[in-house]
Amino acid sequence: MxxxxxxxxxxxxxxxxxxxxxxxxxxxxxxxxxxxxxxxxxxxxxxxxxxxxxxxxxxxxxxxxxxxxxxxxxxxxxxxxxxxxxxxxxxxxxxxxxxxxxxxxxxxxxxxxxxRRTNPDNMAVKALMEQGAFGRIYSADLSCRFWRDQRYYDSADYRGGYALDGGGVFMQQACHNIDNYIWLFGMPARVQGELDTFAHRIEAEDHGAVVLRYDNGMIGTIVASTCAPPGYPPRLEVSCEKGTFTLLNDCISDWHVEGIDNPASTVPPADDPGASSPTVTDFSRHAAVLADFEQAVARGTTPLADGKDARRTTDLVLQIYRCQERKS
Structure with a gap:
């Protein structure tokens, strides 16, 4: 096209x-x-x-x-x-x-x-989730401990504000990881959290922690920050009826699941450039999104993240913000 x-x-x-x-x-x-x-x-x-x-x-x-x-x-x-x-x-x-x-x-x-949905290990875990292969999911803990210096926020008037960025680290830097979380586990029934601004001169939050409770009983947590120098790869740790596994920067780093071979196809990188910089140097996953987009247009099928599906990520972030507003 x-x-x-x-x-x-x-x-x-x-x-x-x-x-x-x-x-x-x-x-x-x-x-x-x-x-x-x-x-x-x-x-x-x-x-x-x-x-x-x-x-x-x-x-x-x-x-x-x-x-x-x-x-x-x-x-x-x-x-x-x-x-x-x-x-x-x-x-x-x-x-x-x-x-x-x-x-x-x-x-x-x-x-x-x-x-991030296009990463092979994420897709493998998604397929197993849809099969119910893990049994009951007990907990899923996501850590997004990133770093942005004040120069990043000063580079444009809207950065770190609500009017155009829509918020801080939850809406901007961590929303990729939050999207992947929802893609795997769905939307929670209840959300509680604490947000604050510690290390930057911005309107919105640069650090926060939330607890998510699901109708099936699962308890999840999300920690998101841009004040954790030097910046760390995102980590998702899951405990389930069959065992435990960890995704580090979307790659399986630990796998202890009874009766299921480790489906890992990539080795977790030592670091994640996006954890400390807004510049995206690896465009391969964007190319995968484009290929999926073109296929959806050509076949009249649903893309990997269509509007209705992707909307849920923003909905959850807004729910987190409303939870904080009720405490103000």
């Missing part, structure tokens, strides 16, 4: 690399309010609005700040274009409803880049 990338920030470069790695994909240009045509390293056209794009294209990739996603998604859908959104889907329930409704009305595909 032919793509237009909306937004020219840091993450757009990751999508450019991913598109270039897939021979059937073509990037025809950008939509940006800050750049003019050809004002980019790729010498591609740059239009101020999507309506002004004067070349044929099939889909958009939205890389604008979180709280602006709905504007471009709804416009693209009304133009009959398929939509791939950088995480999260958006930051309010009303905005997400508008995006999902616009895509359904226009009969176009709406997908979100929750690329």
């Amino acid at each position: 032919k793509y237009v990338i909306i937004g020219t920030g840091n993450i757009s470069k990751t999508y450019i690399s991913a598109l270039q790695s897939l021979p059937a994909c073509e990037l025809i240009g950008f939509v940006s309010r800050s750049k003019t045509s050809g004002d980019n390293d790729y010498r591609l056209p740059c239009w101020p609005t999507l309506a002004e794009v004067d070349r044929p294209f099939d889909a958009v990739i939205i890389t604008t700040p979180n709280g602006l996603h709905h504007q471009s998604a709804i416009e693209a859908a009304r133009l009959g274009k398929h939509v791939l959104v950088e995480k999260p889907l958006d930051i309010t329930q009303g905005a997400m409803d508008g995006m999902i409704d616009a895509a359904a009305r226009a009969n176009v595909t709406l997908a979100v880049s929750y690329q």
Whole structure:
């Protein structure tokens, strides 16, 4: 398909690399309010609005700040274009409803880049979960101990705020991991938590811990932080009826499950660059998301993370924030 990338920030470069790695994909240009045509390293056209794009294209990739996603998604859908959104889907329930409704009305595909789902070990665990292979799940504990310095938050006025970022570490840095958590275990029945701002001059939280209780009895925990230098790979530890296992940076690092061979296909990396930097250097999982997106469009099937499914991640984060607001 032919793509237009909306937004020219840091993450757009990751999508450019991913598109270039897939021979059937073509990037025809950008939509940006800050750049003019050809004002980019790729010498591609740059239009101020999507309506002004004067070349044929099939889909958009939205890389604008979180709280602006709905504007471009709804416009693209009304133009009959398929939509791939950088995480999260958006930051309010009303905005997400508008995006999902616009895509359904226009009969176009709406997908979100929750690329951690594409990791082979995550997919193997997901398949076993769906088979009920683990028996009863007792607990699932997710730790996202990341690091961002003050310069990161100072690099744009909206960073770490509610208006455009939608919140702090839970909405921005940890939402990939939270999405994977929900993908595996579903939505909890009850949430309790504590959030605060410790190490940065920002409006929203830079650290928090929440407890999730499920209807099936499972107790989960999520700790998310951007004040844990030097930054650590995310860790998910699961206890179940058949034993225990751990995913470190989406790779199985420990497996003690009775009667089930370890399905690990990758070795956990020593570190995770994303734990300490917003720059995404490994574009392979974004390429996998794009391949899945194109397949969904071609076959009329549901993408790995469609609008309704990806919405749940934002819903849970908003539930966490409301829990904190009730204590204020």
